[in-house]
Amino acid sequence: MQRLYEAQAYDTGQWPDSHWARTAPPLLPCPPLTGHEKAEVAIIGAGYAGLNAALELAERFDTRAMVLDAGQPGWGASGRNGGFACAGGTKLNDAAIARRCGADGLAAFHDFQNAAIARVADNLHRYGIDADRGPEGELLLAHSARAWARMQREAPAAQLRDRDALRREGLFAPGFHGGVLQPQGFPLHPLKYARGLAQAALNAGVRICGDSPVTGLARAGHGWRLTTPQGQLDARRVLVATNGYSADDLPPWLRGRYMPALSCIMVTRPLSTQEQAAQGWTGQVMAYDSRHLLHYFRLLPCGRFLFGMRGGLSADPVRLRVLEAEARRHFERLFPAWAHVETESRWSGLVCLTGSLAPFCAEVPGAPGLFAALGWHGNGVAPASEGGRRIAAAMAGQPNPAPALMQMVPRRFPLPRLRRLWLRLAYAGLALRDGPVRAAPAPAQGGRKA
Ligand SMILES: Cc1cc2nc3c(=O)[nH]c(=O)nc-3n(C[C@H](O)[C@H](O)[C@H](O)COP(=O)(O)OP(=O)(O)OC[C@H]3O[C@@H](n4cnc5c(N)ncnc54)[C@H](O)[C@@H]3O)c2cc1C
Numbered sequence: 001m002q003r004l005y006e007a008q009a010y011d012t013g014q015w016p017d018s019h020w021a022r023t024a025p026p027l028l029p030c031p032p033l034t035g036h037e038k039a040e041v042a043i044i045g046a047g048y049a050g051l052n053a054a055l056e057l058a059e060r061f062d063t064r065a066m067v068l069d070a071g072q073p074g075w076g077a078s079g080r081n082g083g084f085a086c087a088g089g090t091k092l093n094d095a096a097i098a099r100r101c102g103a104d105g106l107a108a109f110h111d112f113q114n115a116a117i118a119r120v121a122d123n124l125h126r127y128g129i130d131a132d133r134g135p136e137g138e139l140l141l142a143h144s145a146r147a148w149a150r151m152q153r154e155a156p157a158a159q160l161r162d163r164d165a166l167r168r169e170g171l172f173a174p175g176f177h178g179g180v181l182q183p184q185g186f187p188l189h190p191l192k193y194a195r196g197l198a199q200a201a202l203n204a205g206v207r208i209c210g211d212s213p214v215t216g217l218a219r220a221g222h223g224w225r226l227t228t229p230q231g232q233l234d235a236r237r238v239l240v241a242t243n244g245y246s247a248d249d250l251p252p253w254l255r256g257r258y259m260p261a262l263s264c265i266m267v268t269r270p271l272s273t274q275e276q277a278a279q280g281w282t283g284q285v286m287a288y289d290s291r292h293l294l295h296y297f298r299l300l301p302c303g304r305f306l307f308g309m310r311g312g313l314s315a316d317p318v319r320l321r322v323l324e325a326e327a328r329r330h331f332e333r334l335f336p337a338w339a340h341v342e343t344e345s346r347w348s349g350l351v352c353l354t355g356s357l358a359p360f361c362a363e364v365p366g367a368p369g370l371f372a373a374l375g376w377h378g379n380g381v382a383p384a385s386e387g388g389r390r391i392a393a394a395m396a397g398q399p400n401p402a403p404a405l406m407q408m409v410p411r412r413f414p415l416p417r418l419r420r421l422w423l424r425l426a427y428a429g430l431a432l433r434d435g436p437v438r439a440a441p442a443p444a445q446g447g448r449k450a
Pocket of ligand 1: 012044045046047048049050068069070071072073074075076077078079080081082083084085086088212213214215241242243244245246247250262263264265308347348349350351352373374376377378379380381382384
């Protein structure tokens with residue numbers, strides 16, 4: 001298969017040594033596809049998108065899909081993310097979305113984002129998934145005076161938090177100038193959520209075939225034939241829900257339209273209550289900063305601290321260690337009172353951008369019966385869950401309920417083979433715009449010391 005990163009990034013023989021893998025209950029292994037089978041619907045990818053699509057097809061449309069994953073359910077980003085169930089899914093701002101699909105299209109996308117968060121909450125409730133759900137809200141922290149000034153201009157006053165307020169609320173780190181506490185979203189244990197969805201799908205009669213990498217996808221009669229190392233599956237309709245783990249030739253239409261990008265996470269040992277207080281960070285609200293190459297972090301219910309960062313251009317183990325060391329340096333600068341606290345686990349995974357900076361959730365043009373739902377731009381816990389639900393309705397023959405933005409075919413990146421080079425250049429430019437990661441705000445230009 002034609003993929004963008006080193007083979008290690010796709011090695012489903014191993015789970016990342018993540019805090020999540022260490023603390024999630026095991027799912028009964030899903031045996032591989034063997035022999036020649038038939039199904040109405042085949043789904044490639046058992047992450048949030050694929051599993052939600054399978055659940056929707058079973059529950060609303062009485063269709064039992066077969067889900068194939070190269071690993072076990074949740075092996076991809078769905079089992080290794082930061083657990084922020086929040087709005088997102090695109091790199092476009094509101095003005096750009098409105099230019100592309102009008103005011104109605106923008107409103108529909110906002111509705112989708114809200115529905116996506118509600119969907120995750122509903123899934124947890126409906127299937128009785130105990131995924132360590134945390135407090136409501138998401139804190140955006142200003143990494144520069146300019147970012148803080150912009151927040152003060154644009155955010156509702158009730159959501160603004162200056163440094164004193166952050167300290168009072170137990171969400172203080174010296175490198176930030178202030179923040180906006182948005183009310184939407186909540187944190188969860190991502191792998192408990194993914195495995196809970198997989199269990200719910202199995203309970204609903206869905207067949208999940210683990211260790212079944214789809215290596216071939218071709219038209220066959222009125223449908224499609226999927227080939228795996230040990231089997232074949234004929235299905236009338238197929239969903240590609242492979243996101244950052246996609247391949248350029250599965251299907252070839254995808255070639256160059258998506259860009260996987262690495263994100264890495266470290267989790268500390270449990271922090272004592274004194275250590276938490278020493279830093280001024282005692283709350284469990286999820287938080288991220290206003291950098292383009294953003295950091296995201298939160299205190300877990302067990303007292304460990306999760307710190308994540310985008311960046312990195314290689315899944316080669318040696319290069320990954322370099323990325324992890326950089327993440328650790330940033331952590332120590334932003335949370336200096338914890339510089340002595342050991343890292344307990346670290347891992348990385350692939351998110352997925354598209355050539356049009358928005359998700360795609362529709363039938364593949366020129367390929368009747370072939371659908372795709374992917375491109376969540378690093379924010380897929382909620383959007384991939386809702387996207388999977390909406391694409392299921394389209395696959396069941398209903399008008400596609402995904403917002404217009406998500407039905408627009410992603411452009412190809414120019415010279416797609418050079419995608420990692422484009423990413424390198426983009427990261428270099430964004431890092432320059434972000435400026436250095438500092439432990440404390442720089443004094444204002446021309447300002448006097450008190
Ligand atoms: C480190 C990290 C941190 C993140 N943090 C957050 C966060 O805090 N909040 C948030 O909203 N989002 C976050 N994300 C993004 C989020 O995890 C993803 O957007 C979301 O999980 C995507 O779900 P998915 O089902 O589309 O894809 P995935 O969960 O990636 O699933 C794709 C599946 O497809 C399978 N697959 C691929 N190719 C084949 C094939 N040929 N045959 C069979 N199976 C195949 C893979 O094995 C994989 O299991 C993070 C991602 C990473 C990597």
